[in-house]
Structure formats: structure tokens, C-alpha cells
């Protein structure tokens with residue numbers, strides 16, 4: 001455009017200058033202006049596509065400590081150098097929860113910024129840990145499968161394998177598979193069967209494990225609480241429950257009410273651009289009617305509560321994570337834990353491996369997150 005023609009457009013048809021900021025004029029202009037959209041729709045993903053995400057971030061002490069403090073994760077090895085040294089770390093490392101949240105946050109612009117629901121994640125592993133502050137994170141995702149949602153024809157279901165790598169060495173630090181509902185440009189007709197249908201070979205048709213629904217299940221007669229947080233305490237509790245109608249299951253006392261920091265600041269600090277967490281204007285018209293907590297904040301908070309009642313040595317991995325309903329500002333996140341197994345097969349003699357199921361729930365006792373976690377738990381030294 002030449003300087004001459006630009007002057008013409010600033011004066012409309014050339015009569016008097018347009019006052020673009022006059023509210024009426026501006027409202028008319030907005031009605032006619034096209035929106036430069038962000039994010040991808042369901043149709044933009046094809047099985048096998050590899051997306052190298054442009055954003056990256058440097059994992060800093062500040063980012064790690066903000067995330068861990070606001071989600072009540074106080075494991076001393078991530079805060080104190082003497083405790084870190086005792087655990088075999090060179091210095092307090094980046095916590096796997098923050099690493100996971102930062103890896104996912106970076107992917108949102110390409111994968112889920114359009115909206116939709118974070119349905120679940122599994123096979124969360126940390127092949128390259130420990131990770132130290134100063135590491136630059138580069139992230140890539142591969143489309144694993146696409147499926148039709150029978151219940152919501154305006155959405156499709158996409159599963160990606162995501163890898164967070166050390167930008168300098170290419171080493172994979174964090175890897176997982178995540179499933180989201182992603183808006184379609186065009187809704188599809190479904191058979192109304194309520195079962196997701198794979199749209200390509202190898203598609204994920206939903207987990208279908210739905211424990212607890214259908215027939216009203218009978219809870220175990222007894223709930224056993226471990227006497228302490230050491231490996232032996234979990235072994236003893238499982239032995240007590242064995243052969244009886246009992247579960248090793250207990251709740252944690254702490255709760256964390258969701259506020260501006262947890263709902264908006266923490267996801268933004270991971271470059272998570274999902275409008276669900278920071279755009280009250282758009283979210284007013286959504287099913288939640290408000291911004292909602294980033295799934296990783298809910299999860300880390302519940303895990304923080306659980307870890308406060310155990311002697312964690314090392315996080316191994318997370319599976320079958322699901323986000324059951326929204327957490328909104330003002331909701332309080334609590335945690336419930338079930339101990340699934342305890343095996344004396346950890347990477348060091350000083351610890352044993354424990355598998356947990358953790359359930360995050362709100363002040364109304366509504367489950368909002370569930371998932372299994374494998375962690376090495378310290379043994380008693382006396």
C-alpha cells in the first residue's frame with residue numbers, strides 16, 4: 001500500500017478523518033473485522049503428525065519454587081541443598097510435577113488452545129531426571145490417534161504423545177500421552193451410541209474402565225491408615241488389609257482454595273495459553289461459566305497433600321490420570337489416597353516402590369482428578 005492510498009483509508013471515502021476510537025465507530029469496525037484465530041481444530045490433526053512447538057522455556061528455580069510452593073509441595077530435597085545432596089542430587093532439582101506442567105503448558109498453543117476438555121493423561125515418565133535449574137526445555141508432540149465423540153458431535157477426541165527435551169542435548173526429560181476433546185470446525189453426525197469411534201487405525205476409543213459406575217459398589221468394610229509415611233508403614237498397612245474386606249485408604253487434612261495465583265498465574269507461567277485459565281470474558285459463556293484451574297495445578301495440589309504424609313524418595317511415573325469435572329476459583333482442593341501395592345524393588349536399598357491411587361476432590365466431596373502414581377518411598381533407617 002502506498003503512502004497516498006493509506007491516507008485515503010484513514011479518511012474513509014476521503015471526507016473527514018475516521019475516529020477509530022469513537023465507541024460507535026469502533027463497535028461497527030469490530031463487527032466487520034476478521035479475527036486472527038489461535039490454535040488448531042480437530043480437523044487440523046492427522047495421525048502421525050509431528051508438531052515441534054515453538055515456545056520453549058528455561059526451567060528456573062523461581063518457576064519451580066512458585067509452582068511447588070503454591071501447590072503445597074514441600075519435599076526438602078527440592079528446597080534445601082543439604083537435603084538434595086543426601087538424596088544424591090547436585091543441588092535442589094526441578095520437581096517432576098513442575099517439569100510435567102511446563103512441558104504440557106508449552107504444547108497448549110498448538111494442541112488445545114482452541115478449547116475443549118483435558119480428558120486424561122497416562123504413561124508420564126521422566127527418563128532424564130534429575131533436571132536442574134537453567135535447563136532449556138523444547139517440546140514436541142506426535143498425533144497418536146483421533147476419534148469421534150459420540151456424546152459431543154461438536155468435538156473430536158485427540159491423543160498425542162508429548163516429549164519435553166533438554167534443548168541443548170536432545171535428551172528426553174519428560175514424556176506422556178495426553179487426550180483432549182478438541183472443537184471441530186464442523187460438527188459430525190454420530191450414531192448416538194455413546195461410544196467414541198476411532199477415525200483412523202489405532203484410534204483410541206476411550207478408556208471405558210469407569211470404575212464405580214453401573215451397579216452401586218459396596219465399599220470395603222474397613223479402611224486401614226498407615227501408621228507413618230515410610231515404606232514399611234505402607235507394607236504393614238497392606239498386610240493388615242490382606243485377606244480382610246479392607247482397603248488401605250485415607251484422606252489428607254490439607255486443602256488449597258483456588259485463587260488468582262493458582263487459576264491464572266501458574267498456568268501462564270508455563271506458557272499455557274488455554275483461555276480456560278485466564279479469560280473470564282470468554283469463559284462466562286462456557287459450561288463452567290468461569291475460568292477453571294489448570295488440570296496440572298489440581299493434580300499437583302492433591303499430590304502435594306499426599307506427599308506431606310509420606311517420605312518420598314523419588315517419583316517414578318503416573319498413569320490413568322483423569323479430570324472428572326471443573327475446579328473453579330473459590331473451590332478448595334483436597335486429596336484422598338488408596339495404596340495399591342508396595343514392592344521391595346526400588347532403584348536403591350534405602351527405598352521401596354509404592355503404587356498409589358490419588359483422588360483430588362472439592363469441598364463438596366466431588367472427585368475432580370484421579371490417577372495412579374508410582375513412587376519410591378524411603379525406608380526407616382533405625
Ligand SMILES: CC(C)(COP(=O)(O)OP(=O)(O)OC[C@H]1O[C@@H](n2cnc3c(N)ncnc32)[C@H](O)[C@@H]1OP(=O)(O)O)[C@@H](O)C(=O)NCCC(=O)NCCSC(=O)C[C@](C)(O)C(=O)O
Nearest residue numbers: 112117120149150151194195196206274294295323324325
Ligand atoms: C470432559 C467432561 C465434560 C466429560 O464428562 P462426561 O461425563 O461426558 O464424560 P465421559 O462420558 O466419561 O467422556 C466423554 C467422552 O470422552 C471420552 N473420554 C473420556 N476420557 C477419555 C480418555 N482418557 N481417553 C479417551 N477418551 C476419553 C469418553 O469415551 C466419551 O466419549 P463419547 O463422547 O464418544 O461418549 C468432564 O469429565 C469434565 O468436565 N472434565 C473436566 C475437564 C477439566 O476440567 N480438565 C482440567 C482443566 S482444563 C485444562 O487444564 C485444559 C488445558 C490442560 O490447559 C488444555 O488442555 O489446554
